[in-house]
Amino acid sequence: MSLHTASHLRLLATRPKVVITLEEQKGPSSAVYTTLDRVNGTAIICVDRDTLCDNIDITFEGTSETSLERATRLSGRRNTTHTFLTLRQPIEHDDHPGSLLLKAGKIYKYPFTFVVPEFLLPQACFHGRHWDCIEKEHTKLPPTFGSVDSGKVDSILRSLSSEPCQISYQIRVRVSKGSLRSTKAPRTLVDASKMVHVIPTSPGILDSKSDYDHLLQPELAGNGLDKHHLDRLSVTASQPKRVLIDSENDMERDKGTVTTIHLRYDPMESEDPPHLAKLSTSLNVLTNMKSLPWTGNVSLGCDEEHHYLSTEEIALSSFSLQSNEWAKHSPAGLVGKEIERVYYIASITVPVLLPRGKHFSQTFDSCLISRFYTLRLCLSVQSPKGRISTPTIAFELPVTVTST
Numbered sequence: 273m274s275l276h277t278a279s280h281l282r283l284l285a286t287r288p289k290v291v292i293t294l295e296e297q298k299g300p301s302s303a304v305y306t307t308l309d310r311v312n313g314t315a316i317i318c319v320d321r322d323t324l325c326d327n328i329d330i331t332f333e334g335t336s337e338t339s340l341e342r343a344t345r346l347s348g349r350r351n352t353t354h355t356f357l358t359l360r361q362p363i364e365h366d367d368h369p370g371s372l373l374l375k376a377g378k379i380y381k382y383p384f385t386f387v388v389p390e391f392l393l394p395q396a397c398f399h400g401r402h403w404d405c406i407e408k409e410h411t412k413l414p415p416t417f418g419s420v421d422s423g424k425v426d427s428i429l430r431s432l433s434s435e436p437c438q439i440s441y442q443i444r445v446r447v448s449k450g451s452l453r454s455t456k457a458p459r460t461l462v463d464a465s466k467m468v469h470v471i472p473t474s475p476g477i478l479d480s481k482s483d484y485d486h487l488l489q490p491e492l493a494g495n496g497l498d499k500h501h502l503d504r505l506s507v508t509a510s511q512p513k514r515v516l517i518d519s520e521n522d523m524e525r526d527k528g529t530v531t532t533i534h535l536r537y538d539p540m541e542s543e544d545p546p547h548l549a550k551l552s553t554s555l556n557v558l559t560n561m562k563s564l565p566w567t568g569n570v571s572l573g574c575d576e577e578h579h580y581l582s583t584e585e586i587a588l589s590s591f592s593l594q595s596n597e598w599a600k601h602s603p604a605g606l607v608g609k610e611i612e613r614v615y616y617i618a619s620i621t622v623p624v625l626l627p628r629g630k631h632f633s634q635t636f637d638s639c640l641i642s643r644f645y646t647l648r649l650c651l652s653v654q655s656p657k658g659r660i661s662t663p664t665i666a667f668e669l670p671v672t673v674t675s676t
Contacts, residue, residue: 292443322375331361374447440467506536507535545598547655
């Protein structure tokens, strides 16, 4: 046995043993905490032989990690870690103003209490910013993301060959030897941690408003006719109200919202409106990962070396619109060519229901990782005389997923 190996074994034998317990945990899975919840627990420390230490640190930490493939000729991945939250539990050693001797066979218990904050400190957003709104979003507490802890694996990231990003929270206990005031870094005797699942209640960055309309460019139509004699079909859709998910039972409950599509058909002649055929919906899941935070400078863009956008489309529903009818609007007193002012309108109520059995993270935007959702709607129409040049109209609306 070499001297190095023997020294390493002696170090392992004298290393303190740490057990972290949480009062709210009722099984092997992590307890779920939300905004302003108290995280109560105890750090239990014991040693096999008398051990001298100088510092016992108990912290509640939040960390973002990304691992992106390099876009350059250099092989490997670009790994970035950002600790955006550090809360420290005060520990009083009145009986031991200097070093603390941990005696063999004795159990030392240190209770701790942390409160899940509503917001992060301004210095958590550590990069330059071109817009004030970026700091506002980046100092909101992000949810646990991409972690296998508590069995809530993000179904979108699971499909990737290796998990490229993660946001995790943990209770961390470190026992070290050496003064924190010394120029030399303290020597760590043990560094133990326990994962904590955090789902904040703060809304996402896209706060839905019922009076917000998404106006699409008009779809001009015709059958080889001059463009001044084309029919016009325009679509206006209201942004869906936010989708609320339960932070603890989000895979067991139906989660949904609703949006309304308003159609207007302006014929250039006395033509009947097209038949409404079918509407299909799907959910686009977008995860933006960065090795360098985006400052908001549009001119710089999002270079491939430091940014990666993961997209996934999940089919939601498809249903017939044959029962939907047009309402004709014909202002009184129209004569001659003014008949062209006649138009037709129709409204379609679209339910949006997320599939069960999948875990959806809430909408959020942080320095390194962001999650967004858009609702894709695909409207099919039938024109008897072929006066609609685009029989299918596809468009997207932003959707916010937030936790209750």
